[in-house]
Structure formats: C-alpha cells, structure tokens
Amino acid sequence: MEEKKFDIKSFIGFTLIFGILMWMMYSNQPTKEELAETAKKEQADKEAKTPKSVKPTTTQLVQKTDSTGKISPEALSKLGAFAYAESLPSAKDSATLLANNVLRLNIANKGGYISEATILNEEQFKKGSGKAVQIIKDNNANFNLTLTTKDGKVINTKDLYFEPKYTKVGKNQVVTMQLKTGENQFLEYRYVMKENDHMLDFSIRTQGLENVLNTSKPTDLEWNLKTYRNEKSVSYENRYTELIYEFDNGKDDYLNAASDKEDTAESVTYVAFKQHFFTSVLLTNTPFKKVDLKSDNLVDDEKVDTVFTKNFTAKMPLEFKNGALNYDMNMYYGPTDYKTLSAYDKNLDELVSLGWGIFGWINQFVFIPLFGLLSGFMPYGFAIIIFTILIKIAMSPITYKSFLSQAKMKVLKPEIAELGEKFKNNPMKKQQETMALYSKAGVNPMAGCIPALIQLPFMYASFQFFPSAFDLRQKSFLWADDLSSYDSIYKLPFNIPFYGDHVSLFPILAAIAIFFYMKMTTGDQAMQAPQQEGMPDMGKIMKIMIYLSPIMMLVFFNNYGSGLSLYNFISNLITIGIMLVIKKYVVNEEKIHAQIQVNKTKPKTESKFQKKMREIMEQQEAQKALNQKKK
Secondary structure (H helix, E strand, O other): OOOOOOOHHHHHHHHHHHHOOOOOOOOOOOOOOOOOHHHHHHHHHHHOOOOOOOOOOOOOOOOOEOOOOOEOHHHHHHHHHHHHHHOOOOOOOOEEEEEOOOEEEEEEOEOOOEEEEEEEEEEOOOOOOOOEEEEEOOOOEEEEEEEEEOOOOEEEHHHOEOEEEEEEEOOEEEEEEEEEEEOOEEEEEEEEEOOOOOEEEEEEEEEOOOOOEOOOOOEEEEEEEEEEOOOOOHHHHHHOOEEEEEEOOOEEEEOOOOOOEEEEEEEEEEEEEEOOOEEEEEEEEEEEEEEEEEEEEOOOOOOOOOOEEEEEEEEEEEOOEOOEOEEEEEEEEEEOOHHHHHOOOOOHHHHOOOOOOHHHHHHHHHHHHHHHHHHOOOOHHHHHHHHHHHHHHHHHHHHHHHHHHHHHHHHHHHHHHHHHHHOOOOHHHHHHHHHHHHHHHOOOOOOOHHHHHHHHHHHHHHHHHHHHOHHHOOOOEOOEOOOOOOOEEEEEEEEEOOOEEEEEHHHHHHHHHHHHHHHHOHHHHHHHOOOOOOOOOHHHHHHHHHHHHHHHHHHHOOOOOHHHHHHHHHHHHHHHHHHHHHHHHHOOHHHHHHHHHHHHHOOOOOOHHHHHHHHHHHHHHHHHHHHHHHO
C-alpha cells in the first residue's frame, strides 16, 4: 500500500529529524420482538446496565393498512409488492441485540442494518470517562439497497421494515433480517457473531424476487458513516481518520485524510472507514466491479467542530446472478490494531499506517515485535524507554562511525585552513588540493553523513509507529494520562497558532535534548568541513538549525502523542551519552592524527570516482583559465 499518513505535520516532524542528521459486558441472550409489556420492561432493565440505545424515530411514508387491516391502496401504489412488509407485526421501530465480550450491536427492524455499534471495554476521550466508544449511534450510519421493481418503482430498503429472527448455531449468534414481499419471498441480511470477535459474517441474498425486481442491471448498495470523535484531540484524531480500500487483487489506496475527496475504484474487495484507533470495514468475497468513494472533512475549526471528524460514503453495485442476489461478506467493528487486524489474514493490517517501503518493513519486523515483547511484561512508559535504549544500542556502531569521521575532520582542520589561505584567490585549485589531502589521509568527508542517513529510516519509522500504536491508547506514564495523546501540564487561557492552548512537557524535554545534541555534534561537524565554491555556508546554516530544530520540536510536537515525544527525548538523551563516552574513552585524536600521517606516506590508488572527480575539476579549471584569457 502506498503511504497513507504523509500529512504536512508528519512531514515537518520528519524534516526536523533530517535537519538533525531525524486504542463489563456480561453475556445475555438477545431480546426477541416484544410481544407483551412484561417483555418490554425486561428488555429495558437489561439495557439500563449498558450505554443507552437510541432507537430510530421515523415518519411513516404511507398509511400501511386500511380500517379492515388490509394493505392500503396507497401503500400498494407506492411500494408495490414490498407493501406486504409494512403490514407485518415487525413493522415498528425496534431492534435486535447481538453481543459478545468485545462488541455490542443493535440491528434495527427499519432498514435491517446496524443502528448501534459499541466497542466494549473501551472508553471515549479518556480513561474513566464512563462513555463507551460507539462507532454507530443516533442515526450517524446508513446501509441502503436501491431496488427497482419490474413496474419501475424505486425502493430504498433503509425506509422499509425487515422481519427479525434470532437463532444460535453452536456458540455463534445469528440474526436474519428479511424484507418480505410474501411468506417465502424476501431480501435477507444475515449477521453471524462469534465469541470474542469483532468480525461478523454477513451476507445479502434474495429469494423468490425474480418476478418482483428488475434484475437486468445491478442494484446499488450505499454505505455511509459520519464518524464520531473518540479521542482527546479532535485535530490529532482527524489527521489519522481516512477512507481506505483494497482493489485489483490486493492493492491498497486511500482518500486523503486532510481534505474532501472523491474517487472511483474497480474490483474492490474491502472498504474501510478508518478512524484513528477504531475502524468499520465491509469485506466481500465477490469483488465489487466499481465503487464510488467519497470522504468529507468535517473539522474546519477544532474549537467548534468537536463532535464529528469525517463523513464517509461508498456506493457499490451488486449484480444479480440467475435473477437473484447472493453475496457473502464480512463486517468488522473494532480497534485499528495491527495484531488484531493481521490475525484475520485479509490484508487488513494495511489499515495501520506503518509507512511505505523500508519504513514499513522496519515497523513490521523490528518495532512491532520488539515493542510487543517489552510491553507484554512491563508498563508501557517503561517499555518505550527500554525499547529506545535497545534501538540506540543497536545503532551505536553507526554512531561511532559518524563521530570517528568528525574526529578525522577535526584533525585535518588546520591543514585545510592552510590550503584555504594558500589558494584563497583560486577556489578551484583549493578544492582540488583539499580533495587530494582527503585522499592521501584516507579521510572521506562524506563518512559523517552516511551513518546519519542510515539512521534516517529508523527515525521516520518511529513517526509512523507511535501514532499508530493502539496499545498506547489511554495508557499513562508519569504526568501523561494517555501516551497516544498530548501530555498537557498547563492549560493556557489563550490559543497560540500552531502551538495550541496547552503546554506539553515531553516535547519541551525533547527540545532541550535536541539542542544539546546539535550543539555538541552537528554544528561542530559542519564548521569543520570546508565551504565549497558556489555552495551555501553550512556552518551558518547549522548555527541556525541548532536553535531552529528545538523550536520546531517544541511547537509542532505539542499536540502529538506523548509516546512519540518520550521516544525522541530518550533517544537524544542516550545519543548524547553515547557521544560523550565515545569522545572521552573511544576516540583518541592523537592516534587518529598519527594514523593520518601514516596514511599520507602510503601509495594511493586512485579510484574511478576520484579519477572522474579530478578530471571534472581539471576541465573546470581549464575552462575558467580559457575564459579569463579571452577577457
């Protein structure tokens, strides 16, 4: 899958590092259709123990029956054969409950679709809020089939009443919802809930409707979800809320999370309405030939738009085969968690933003297994610290190479300065002699940059890993009550553009660590390297970056998850420690100086690259001399 999370703030975070050279329910039987007042009271008592179920309130489109109890002419005129469903006892605003230990669903008679989906054992906004995470409630979702009858009537299933039936097959709970045109003629939705599972088996089929429906062309299925905010920061959650889909035998794509967007895809096997830490997915065994997708951003002002984040719509055709619909599907309502999603072996792990290419590989094969192992037996904050230490230890040989290169450049600095003075009026000659000095001394001026570039993928991988880590949701550490959100220690009485209306401590600590890290390394390294003709003065640039990089960390990470800021703080702190050890106990400048002198006496074989560079410089020098002669 192509990178899904490359928003501007993530890019700024990546640029920053580059400048440094880097988410109690007990089991009860679902309630059947209330036949008496006693059954209604019993159901109300059960629902009182869980978050309130909001039942849809609607206005009848037509008068269903006349005074004799028969189907009214008006209903027959508007609904045709489907007026039969409106005359049944099930034609009322009630719902059937499906529940296991992790998920609770209400399936409404009207429309036959899920009218309420609650993720159990998860709380909205913050731990202890007492508000359950409800992906679907208060009519924020629609699931509609647009059917066309043979006499040209257009029927929307969301407006009609299905007849529910609850059964158990082994440990599985099964609810069938049938929209009837007669005793044995119907459109059926079938939901199968397993134990301790967020994934449902779902199917759509028709029986005996060949003479009722126009089956010469596909019927449109439209699925819509207006996503509720569930996290502390609406802007941070909205940044990772997007529509993702799989198409064309396993390819993945998404609609931009930052803006309104529409797209069309062919041969689609799943559509996911992904929120930051929770996801709704519709999967199909029979690919949809063509799907129209739309994502609308609902957060223009995070101080005003605090209830919803996005409005997602997917419109897909269902084809009739032999005059009938028969689609086997799945529905998923649950956490956007890598371990949970990858266990289904349906390519759903692509919903977790791990980065593209090498960044995703590092997260998938290094960060996720290592952090999963550590967090399995210690608190998450300590797991981040130990995780960071292990990563930095593994990177220490590369760090050593970088510091060794700096030391060599420092030893050569007097000689380079001498060449600069000697050839101050001939920049080309100065550059040639400087390169010759590097060659004789066995020093590669780029050797200090290469180790830093090798560390870049690990740095960028961390910017993808920590915001996507569901395990950090509402996990506390020290003053941070949620490692997946910002760690506010003070609420400001005003809002600062880009910074926000609060003060987060971990970004401050990370900014301080970055300042000292850059003060001790980057600035010195840049000032040791000679300025190249026609190139910007890196010494001046690095002097600016020493102060600019911490400010960028302080400002842009103030609203990021505190787990990422903690990682950056510890990472830079450890790097400073490793650097001090290397400088004091490992790198000996006198020995380096002696080795450089020995290297100068050894015969050197010019590499193809060095030869090519020398020839280019000589040509430039000759051309310059020729130009001067012409003048």
